[in-house]
Amino acid sequence: MIVTPALRHPVRRLGSRTIDFDRRIAVMAIVNRTPDSFFDQGATFALDSAVDAALRAAELGADWVDVGGAKFAPGPEIPAEEELDRVLPVVAAVAERSDVVISVDTFRASVAAACIAAGAHVVNDTTGLSDPEMAAVVAGSGASLVITHSLAAPRRPHPRPRYDDVVAEVRAFLDQRVEEATAAGVTEAQLFVDPGHDLNKNTRHSLELTRRFDEIAAIGLPALAAVSNKDFVGESLGAVKSERTEGSLVAATVCALLGARVVRMHDVAASVKAMRMLEAVLGFREPVQEVHNV
Numbered sequence: 001m002i003v004t005p006a007l008r009h010p011v012r013r014l015g016s017r018t019i020d021f022d023r024r025i026a027v028m029a030i031v032n033r034t035p036d037s038f039f040d041q042g043a044t045f046a047l048d049s050a051v052d053a054a055l056r057a058a059e060l061g062a063d064w065v066d067v068g069g070a071k072f073a074p075g076p077e078i079p080a081e082e083e084l085d086r087v088l089p090v091v092a093a094v095a096e097r098s099d100v101v102i103s104v105d106t107f108r109a110s111v112a113a114a115c116i117a118a119g120a121h122v123v124n125d126t127t128g129l130s131d132p133e134m135a136a137v138v139a140g141s142g143a144s145l146v147i148t149h150s151l152a153a154p155r156r157p158h159p160r161p162r163y164d165d166v167v168a169e170v171r172a173f174l175d176q177r178v179e180e181a182t183a184a185g186v187t188e189a190q191l192f193v194d195p196g197h198d199l200n201k202n203t204r205h206s207l208e209l210t211r212r213f214d215e216i217a218a219i220g221l222p223a224l225a226a227v228s229n230k231d232f233v234g235e236s237l238g239a240v241k242s243e244r245t246e247g248s249l250v251a252a253t254v255c256a257l258l259g260a261r262v263v264r265m266h267d268v269a270a271s272v273k274a275m276r277m278l279e280a281v282l283g284f285r286e287p288v289q290e291v292h293n294v
Contacts, residue, residue, distance in 0.1 A: 001258065010222070021222045025263065032050075058098045083108065095120070124146040126199060130153065135184035139181075193216065213225065230248075
């Protein structure tokens, strides 16, 4: 099944780039300036490494770079000042040297505000507006906001999550948070939604979200699929983190076929090629060249 979601605001201006999500499946690269990140385990914790990784992702064709200073997984609180010290210089340096779309992965309104002022175009809030000031910060800035489904308070565990119907409950959560954001002054044209694969969900929950992603896309706002190297991929295949690339690409492609319009991925080169090929198959773009049997 191929789903073309009826997006209410498909054409988005993000910084100096305009993306038509009726014709584009954007690749979001991941740059974690953390010493204990889920996948790269601190490989881009050094400032120069983080900036270089973001710029390299843009060179490889990423539409978007997501910069984070605190991983989602439970752990000790990272003070706002420390989080800002990690992400702000990366955002500023990349904004100065590239026109790639920049998002900051944060749940704190104060961090979001500072990063928007430094050049971030999007706030990627994996806690679904846990900070009551977040929507107001975004509303007054002109930046965009990704609203993600999760259940736990930031950096807190949520063991053995239970859902009667995970897709219906995630959809209801996102609908409610979208209403809260628009009530606070954020326009629908500023919003993206993300069902939050693996975030307070087990592998079966995340697989169900993947196979029924069309129900998330039906919200009518560009939907993001953050599936790269996650545990649901590893547990489905019996694969360690370093062996999840192929599974991640399949999961991202399934989500895109069912309406996802942004995929958040670690392997930028492979993901860009996969999404550009998918766009050609779907008729969103023309082939780069036509020589064979012409």
